[in-house]
Amino acid sequence: KGKKLAAFAITEPEAGSDASSIKTTARKDGDHYIINGMKQWITNGGDAETYVVIAMTNKRKGARGASAFIIEKGTPGFEFGKKEKKLGIRASSTRELIFTDCKVPKENLLGREGMGFIVAMKTFDSSRPGVAAQAVGIAQGALDHAVKYAHERKQFGQSISSFQGIQFMLADMATEIEAARALVYATARMVDSGAKNISKPSAMSKLFASDVAMKVTTDAVQIYGGYGYMREYPVEKYMRDAKITQIYEGTNQVQRNVIALALIKDAIRK
CATH class of the missing domain: 2.40.110.10 (Butyryl-CoA Dehydrogenase, subunit A, domain 2)
Structure with a gap:
């Protein structure tokens, strides 16, 4: 409770x-x-x-x-x-x-x-989507700041949000976040419904969302330029916070192993 x-x-x-x-x-x-x-x-x-x-x-x-x-x-x-x-x-x-x-x-x-490792693996199956949700939140926060900054920051006499290079970065960041969010929600529904075997989708959501978070936060720092590297501005913190989502609850390399083994097992059963 x-x-x-x-x-x-x-x-x-x-x-x-x-x-x-x-x-x-x-x-x-x-x-x-x-x-x-x-x-x-x-x-x-x-x-x-x-x-x-x-x-x-x-x-x-x-x-x-x-x-x-x-x-x-x-x-x-x-x-x-x-x-x-x-x-x-x-x-x-x-x-x-x-x-x-x-x-x-x-x-x-x-x-x-x-039964210790059975307990551990079931715990990870349920907790990895939580890390994925954390990653989505971090990425969304970084994007929100990046969009606001890009609109307000002036260079060459105009807002940097008018430059196609910045627009494409923001578009990719937003698209990747929404894809990660959809995967997290789909996995969360499986957890809530009591689905028996969620190791693969759990690993997928954690892997994808955390990689997105790392990329999006890094891009947010890039959009801020030199200011993004300074601790007085928020995006460097988002980037630092994002990194751990690729590590804890099983590194992303381990997640790829989990996914690949599940795919192979599914193929053998067929």
Whole structure:
């Protein structure tokens, strides 16, 4: 119901795109699990009250030995690293999660042992369209500023919006944003309807919208010219904020892998 801020923790120093390489462990001890390890670059780290943490309950099984746990802030043995200094989205806290003999009740296990990566993948399927929506919003904001600036900025005795080069840039930016928005809405409808297999459209929406956001914000800076490079003007912030949408919830290179594998599986089934 939105009464608590939550966070999802899978990334580690040696396990970024290769999430199956996580080192954090969860050892069964009677009615509890003992968690040891560290998570890195966790959004809402330190601010969230509830954390879903992926840890290995059986290292010998590889990815099938990962499990998901709910761990509450304030649990003994659960601490946070320093707040990271980031390129963008600075209003969002990003910290390390540090677990040292952190004892959690067995009831905090989500599902069964070995279901951690199933939980993770289903989480990503639902969260990637959210990142896509974020990217669309960033791009739209940058476009709005670029259009206003192009209309107001005078060069050679006229508004730069009268130059075809600028017009074409604005037209492409607007078209790409609307295409991304349509894809995000289509994917969101699938999520809301309870569609079973949304990995491919989820990855597509995140991939396309974030690439659009990066391109549109970069073009907005270009339209502003030298002013766009200055922190006194808003578009450089949009460009900085856009970059992370190509990275978190799975890099765009990973999204392309997800999409391609889904296409191949569909072809095999036919």
